[in-house]
Amino acid sequence: MSVIIILLIVSICISGGFLAAFLWSVRDGQFDDDQSPAQRMLFDQKITKK
Amino acid sequence: MSNASTTLSCYHCGNEVPDASIATAEKYFCCSGCKTVYELLNDYELCTYYELNKKPGLTQNRISRKEKYAFLEDAEIQKKLIHFSNGQQSQVSFYLPQIHCSSCLWLLENIQKVDEGIVSSRVNFTKKEIFIVFDPKITSLRKVVETLESVGYEPHLSLNEISSKAGRKTDRTRWYKIGVAGFCFSNIMMMSFADYLAVSNTVDAGIAFMLKAIIVLLSLPVLFYSATEFFISAWNGLKHKYLNIDFPVALALAITFSRSMYEILSGTGSGYLDSMSGIVFFMLIGRWLQARTYQTISFDRDYKSFFPIALNVVKDGSITPTEISKVKENDVIQVYSNEIIPVDAILSKGNAKIDYSFVSGESFPVQVNIGEIIYAGGKQIEGLLELIVVKEVSQSYLTNLWNNPVFTKKEAPKKSTYDIIGKYFTYLVLALGLSAGWYWYGKGEPVLMWNAITTVLIVACPCALLLSENYTNGNILRIFGLNKFYLRSPEMIEKLSKINHIVLDKTGTITQANGANVRYTGKILTPEYRRIIASLLNQSSHPASKLAADFLNEKELSEVVHYKEVEGMGIEGWVSEHHIKLGSSKFVGGAYNNEKPGTKVVAYVDGEIVGEFTISNKYRFGVTKLIQSLKKKYTLSLISGDNDAELENIEDLLGKDSDVLFNQSPQQKLEYINQLQRNYGQNVAMIGDGLNDAGALKQSDLGIAVVDAGNNFSPSSDGIIEATKLTLLDTFIQFAITGKKVILFTFAISVIYNVIGLYFAIQGILSPVIAAILMPSSSITIIGLTYGLTEWAAGHYGLKEYKKQPFPNPN
Numbered sequence: 001m002s003v004i005i006i007l008l009i010v011s012i013c014i015s016g017g018f019l020a021a022f023l024w025s026v027r028d029g030q031f032d033d034d035q036s037p038a039q040r041m042l043f044d045q046k047i048t049k050k
Numbered sequence: 051m052s053n054a055s056t057t058l059s060c061y062h063c064g065n066e067v068p069d070a071s072i073a074t075a076e077k078y079f080c081c082s083g084c085k086t087v088y089e090l091l092n093d094y095e096l097c098t099y100y101e102l103n104k105k106p107g108l109t110q111n112r113i114s115r116k117e118k119y120a121f122l123e124d125a126e127i128q129k130k131l132i133h134f135s136n137g138q139q140s141q142v143s144f145y146l147p148q149i150h151c152s153s154c155l156w157l158l159e160n161i162q163k164v165d166e167g168i169v170s171s172r173v174n175f176t177k178k179e180i181f182i183v184f185d186p187k188i189t190s191l192r193k194v195v196e197t198l199e200s201v202g203y204e205p206h207l208s209l210n211e212i213s214s215k216a217g218r219k220t221d222r223t224r225w226y227k228i229g230v231a232g233f234c235f236s237n238i239m240m241m242s243f244a245d246y247l248a249v250s251n252t253v254d255a256g257i258a259f260m261l262k263a264i265i266v267l268l269s270l271p272v273l274f275y276s277a278t279e280f281f282i283s284a285w286n287g288l289k290h291k292y293l294n295i296d297f298p299v300a301l302a303l304a305i306t307f308s309r310s311m312y313e314i315l316s317g318t319g320s321g322y323l324d325s326m327s328g329i330v331f332f333m334l335i336g337r338w339l340q341a342r343t344y345q346t347i348s349f350d351r352d353y354k355s356f357f358p359i360a361l362n363v364v365k366d367g368s369i370t371p372t373e374i375s376k377v378k379e380n381d382v383i384q385v386y387s388n389e390i391i392p393v394d395a396i397l398s399k400g401n402a403k404i405d406y407s408f409v410s411g412e413s414f415p416v417q418v419n420i421g422e423i424i425y426a427g428g429k430q431i432e433g434l435l436e437l438i439v440v441k442e443v444s445q446s447y448l449t450n451l452w453n454n455p456v457f458t459k460k461e462a463p464k465k466s467t468y469d470i471i472g473k474y475f476t477y478l479v480l481a482l483g484l485s486a487g488w489y490w491y492g493k494g495e496p497v498l499m500w501n502a503i504t505t506v507l508i509v510a511c512p513c514a515l516l517l518s519e520n521y522t523n524g525n526i527l528r529i530f531g532l533n534k535f536y537l538r539s540p541e542m543i544e545k546l547s548k549i550n551h552i553v554l555d556k557t558g559t560i561t562q563a564n565g566a567n568v569r570y571t572g573k574i575l576t577p578e579y580r581r582i583i584a585s586l587l588n589q590s591s592h593p594a595s596k597l598a599a600d601f602l603n604e605k606e607l608s609e610v611v612h613y614k615e616v617e618g619m620g621i622e623g624w625v626s627e628h629h630i631k632l633g634s635s636k637f638v639g640g641a642y643n644n645e646k647p648g649t650k651v652v653a654y655v656d657g658e659i660v661g662e663f664t665i666s667n668k669y670r671f672g673v674t675k676l677i678q679s680l681k682k683k684y685t686l687s688l689i690s691g692d693n694d695a696e697l698e699n700i701e702d703l704l705g706k707d708s709d710v711l712f713n714q715s716p717q718q719k720l721e722y723i724n725q726l727q728r729n730y731g732q733n734v735a736m737i738g739d740g741l742n743d744a745g746a747l748k749q750s751d752l753g754i755a756v757v758d759a760g761n762n763f764s765p766s767s768d769g770i771i772e773a774t775k776l777t778l779l780d781t782f783i784q785f786a787i788t789g790k791k792v793i794l795f796t797f798a799i800s801v802i803y804n805v806i807g808l809y810f811a812i813q814g815i816l817s818p819v820i821a822a823i824l825m826p827s828s829s830i831t832i833i834g835l836t837y838g839l840t841e842w843a844a845g846h847y848g849l850k851e852y853k854k855q856p857f858p859n860p861n
Contacts, residue, residue, distance in 0.1 A: 004244070005260055012237060012264070019233040026225040036175035039152040040159070043102075 062088050062202075064105030083110025087202045091157070094164050099157045106153035107202050115386050119199075121360030121371030122192035131207075132191065139169060140186045144198065144205035149178040157201060165189050165197040180205075209374055209392070209443075210354040224341070228334045231276035234268040235327040239822075241265045242324040246819055262314050269323040273307050277330045279337075295472035295516050298479070302511030303330070309504040320818050322508055325825040329513050332829045336520030340527065340540045349538045352766055353427070353449055353741055356408075357392040361385075364436065374443050385435045391428050394446045395437035396421060402435055403591065404428035408740045409448055411557040411691030411714075413566070413667055414593045414649070419617075427741060451716045451745050466544050468519050468793065472512050479510040486812040498814035505816040509807030509824065514800030514832055518793050521836040526789045529844045533851075534772035535782055542768050545752045547786040548733045551726060552680060553746070555719075555738035556690035556700070559756050559776075560677075561667035568601035572642045572653070572661015579660065580604055582625040583653055586632060589613050590621045595632070598651050598663040620651075630655050649695045667696055672777035677703050679780045685732070689714050689722055691742050720745035727751070737779075741765055754779075781847045788847075792839045796832050803828035 025031070058067040061077040062084035072079040079085040087110055091099055099106060121127055134141045148154065155173050158180050162168040167189025171182045180203075184194055198205055245261050280300045287294035303326060310321025362384040363372045369384065374392055377383065382398070385391050391404075402418040409427030418424055424437065426446035443449060451457075483506035490499040523540035530537060537543065554560055575583070584604035587595045592615075613623040620633010631654040635641035638652040642662040651663040680686060687709040688700055694712040701710055711722065723746050726732045736743065736750035739757070744765040747753030755767035756776060764770050771779070807824050810816040844850055 002257065004257060008241070008244075008260070008264065011240070015233060015237060019229060022229045023226060026222050026229065031222070031225055033174045033176050036155055036173050039155055039175070042152065043098075043156055 059105065060084050060109070061100065062105065062107040063109040064107075065109050081110060086110065087200070090164070090200060096157060096160060096163060099153050102153040102156055103151045106151050108148050110202055117362075118386075119192045119195050120362075121373075122195055123190070124360070124371060124373065127359060127373055128191050135186065138185065138187075139183055140191070141181070141183050142191065142194070143179050143181045144195075144207075146178055146180055146198070146203045147206055148203050149173065149175065149180075154203070158198075158203060161197065161201070164201065165193060168194060168197075206355075207359055208355045209357040209359055210352075224334065224338050227276040227279075228331070228338060230271050231327060231331040231334055234272045234276075235324070235331045238265050238268050238324045238327050241268075242320065242818070242822065245320050246822075262320065265321070265323055266311070266314060269307070269310075269327060272327040272330050273303065276334060277303055280330075280333070292469075293473045293476065294469045295466075295512065295519070298472055298476040298512050299333070299516055301476070302507055302513070305504055306508045309508065322818050322821050324818070325508070325821045328826050329511075329829065332826075332833070333513060333516060333520065336517050336524060336833075339524030340520050342524075342528075349767060349770065352452060352744065356390065356427070356741060357443065358390060361392070377439060377442060379439055379442060381439045383437050383439060385430050385437060387430060387432045387434075389430055391424055391430065391437065392426055392443050392446075393437075393439050394426050394441040395424050395439050397424055397435065398438050399436035401433050401591065403431040403593070405431055407557050408742075410716075410742050411555065411740055413557045413561065413692050414665075417592060417617075448741065451741075454717070454720065454745055457745075457748060466541060467790070468515060468544075471797070472515055475510075475512045475515065479507060479512075482510070482808065482812070483507055486814075490814060495814070501814035501816070502812055505811040505814070505821075506808060509811050509816060509821060510804050513825075514804070514828055515793075515797045517829055518796040518800065518832045518836050521833050522789055522793045522796070522840055525837055525840040526785065529785070529840070529849055530782065533778060533782075533849055534775045535769065535778070536771075537769045538767070542752060543786050543789055545733070545768070546735070546783055547790050549684065549735040549752060549783060551685045551687070551730075551732040551734045553687045553689055553723060553726075553734055553736045553750065555736075555740070555743050555746075556667070556688060556696065557692050558739035559737055559743075560673045560688075561669050561696075566597050567666045567668050568597050569664045569666070570601070570661055571664065572659075575661070578626075579655060581606060581608060582628050582630060582655070583632070585610055585625045586613075586621060586623050586630050589623065590615055592621075594649060594651050594663075594665055595621065597665050598632075601663065628656055666699065670773060670776065674703060676777045676779060681705060683780070687711070687722075687726075689719050689746070691715065691719075691740075716742040716745050719743060720749045722746070723749045737771075737776075738767075739764070778849075781849065785843060785847050785849060788843045789840060792836060792843070795839070796835045799835060800828050800832055803831070 058070060058078045059065065060067055060080035062079055065080040067078045067080050070078050072082055072085050074085060074089065077088065079088065084107065087107060091097055132140050132142050155175060158173050159171055161171050167185045169183040169185055171180055173180050182194060195205055241261050241264050280296045280303065283294065283296040284300035287297055306322050306326045310323045313319035313321045357374065360371045360373050361377050362369050363377060364382040364384060377393060383395065397418050397420050402424065403415045404418055404424055405415045406412045406428050415431055423440065426448040483503045486502040486506060487499045490502055523543050526543055527537060527540060580602055581604055584599055584602040585607040587599040588607055589610050608625050610623045610625050615621045616637060620631060620637035622631045631638050632651055635650065635652050638654045638659065640659050641652050642659050649665040653660050653662060677686065686704050688704060689711045691714055692712060697710065697712065704710060719742065723734050723736060726734050734750045735752045735754060736746045737754050737756060738747055739755060747755060747765060747767045752769065753767040754769040754771055755764035756771055756773050757764045758773045803824055807816065810820055
């Protein structure tokens with residue numbers, strides 16, 4: 001049964017990883033603007049400068 | 051809506067094309083401005099702009115001055131606008147109110163094709179902002195602004211942009227708090243689950259200890275980070291000596307935490323930390339829902355967002371663009387067509403026709419003679435003016451309004467109905483807990499006594515009320531937003547539901563700020579009479595003459611001799627051997643028909659009055675219907691800064707017993723609202739649009755500003771409504787009232803859960819498992835019910851019609 005402790009630690013580490021990823025994405029500004037990226041992805045490749 | 055088959059519409063902006071004269075490559079335009087933008091985009095191979103959306107532009111029917119942005123070469127102004135510069139790269143962001151569709155986004159993010167010096171550009175669609183990085187060696191701030199203007203996206207540059215120093219930073223702390231609370235909640239749930247199972251099985255002490263240790267560790271960030279705002283808000287309420295709804299929540303959280311810590315540390319139980327973090331998580335999401343709809347709209351605009359950044363000052367024959375704060379008394383300034391005069395000044399040169407509709411509510415432009423004073427906020431309609439400054443920006447007649455105490459005093463937090471319910475609920479719960487404790491104390495059961503007191507407080511916290519308030523208001527704000535009605539904060543929904551008196555402004559609110567109806571009554575005009583009257587009208591630059599001339603729309607005009615214009619009275623002259631007089635009835639010496647109200651131009655030809663032109667305001671579409679429906683439920687008043695030419699029309703509309711006041715100064719408007727509130731105890735909603743309404747909007751219980759689409763200015767207010775949606779005002783109020791009922795109903799439902807919890811708690815036998823089942827299920831029931839009911843009500847009131855509209859839906 002003591003294997004449960006290892007399982008607990010592993011599961012907390014994994015979910016902690018997701019938490020870190022979430023915090024990172026917030027910090028990066030991914031949640032600041034929820035409209036432009038949704039439209040930006042529909043455009044063709046960016047035009048390069050002449 | 052569109053009937054493209056019969057009429058041509060502009061390839062750029064979709065406006066009607068009057069004649070097919072402006073065209074290129076089988077594409078027709080409404081004006082040369084639109085065509086210029088198209089040609090520019092075509093040259094730079096940016097026509098994808100037109101492929102992403104049909105007719106994505108805004109009309110370009112205006113002429114802009116070449117030197118308009120010369121002031122951006124001033125180093126100090128540049129410093130205030132540019133966020134960061136290191137000589138290699140400069141970063142700047144602009145507010146572009148024109149942004150509305152994916153074409154805008156695409157074009158603005160490819161703008162570097164037009165200006166080589168722009169390194170990159172990024173659009174924030176929600177905020178309608180563009181962030182540009184440019185190389186100052188290749189291009190300049192001025193050129194960047196001019197490039198944006200040339201493609202039809204003129205940045206909004208006003209005094210406000212340079213006087214508010216701190217950049218608008220997005221607050222991301224709520225996201226962090228939700229993330230942390232969600233993480234801790236789910237993990238505590240999982241650990242508790244293992245712990246609950248372990249009750250029946252014999253698990254070794256090591257594992258049990260480990261589980262509890264992790265639970266305690268995970269609960270710390272929930273209480274000391276995620277839940278801080280509840281404690282802060284409760285404390286602020288206490289400082290103002292009142293219990294807000296956050297107080298019982300904070301109290302319950304504190305008790306839950308300490309009780310759980312006691313149980314865990316003493317080894318007597320496993321605590322309620324899972325329920326506690328769950329409730330914090332759900333409440334934070336509710337707060338986020340409430341806040342997200344209105345975060346991007348600025349409700350606190352004053353005259354500073356209306357005034358330009360710089361003025362052209364004439365000194366010793368040379369013209370220098372000067373920052374407004376540096377313009378002093380007696381400076382000579384130049385003002386061009388369509389520009390706003392930000393100071394009180396005396397006219398020294400030029401033909402001044404000043405549009406005061408925004409600052410005073412006058413619907414027709416005013417003619418100003420040389421030597422007369424022009425007040426700050428007026429807009430020159432056409433032609434160059436030279437003025438001598440009398441009073442600086444900070445001391446002008448207009449800005450004085452902002453010195454009124456209404457603008458400076460801080461409002462004490464007001465109690466909402468829910469705060470009051472929350473308060474009594476807290477008293478009730480405290481009484482219940484204490485009496486249960488007293489009962490067990492009398493029975494000689496001290497353990498059960500403590501159990502009862504604490505668990506009653508834990509299970510009966512009015513979190514449910516807070517949750518239903520947050521989720522309902524959040525969804526109502528969202529639905530309002532989709533219908534282009536934006537409220538400053540959720541508290542305004544409750545204020546909206548209590549309104550019983552509506553005060554309306556006239557110019558720009560129920561009438562259109564520019565545009566007038568012209569009617570002719572009198573003898574039928576022969577083609578000859580039409581021509582000669584139009585010829586005389588054409589000589590005058592008075593607004594009324596212009597409107598009447600446009601109404602006649604004669605292309606061929608004859609020569610006018612002996613022309614004479616009497617200031618404020620009328621015009622006179624001879625055309626093709628006919629003697630004509632046009633003007634007020636006093637000037638002409640009689641009227642054709644005295645009954646019809648409005649501004650009049652009486653026509654007199656060869657000794658006979660032939661008829662008259664009546665000029666009246668153009669009412670916004672649907673206003674009559676709106677007022678008819680509002681009249682039945684609320685007291686209405688109208689208060690305007692304009693003259694009383696429309697008095698009779700408005701009295702017909704509002705009914706005789708409503709107050710209708712004209713010639714009101716901004717100060718008087720404010721006083722009027724104040725009187726209604728103090729002497730009659732009314733809950734007043736003020737609907738206005740101009741700077742002259744700013745005081746009244748602030749003073750009223752709920753100030754709503756009306757804006758035209760694409761217009762970027764609205765005075766400080768509690769709510770902003772798009773002019774086309776004004777007709778829905780009555781529906782919005784009904785919806786707000788329904789929202790209140792939804793909150794109370796869902797709260798009543800949640801009380802059922804509370805009663806079940808209390809049944810166990812009073813007996814002192816509420817186990818953590820019961821709490822862990824009851825609390826989340828109560829929360830989820832509430833969330834589901836509030837969402838479902840508000841959505842149903844929105845459908846019922848027809849507030850879901852927005853879905854039928856095509857794409858442009860920026861909010």
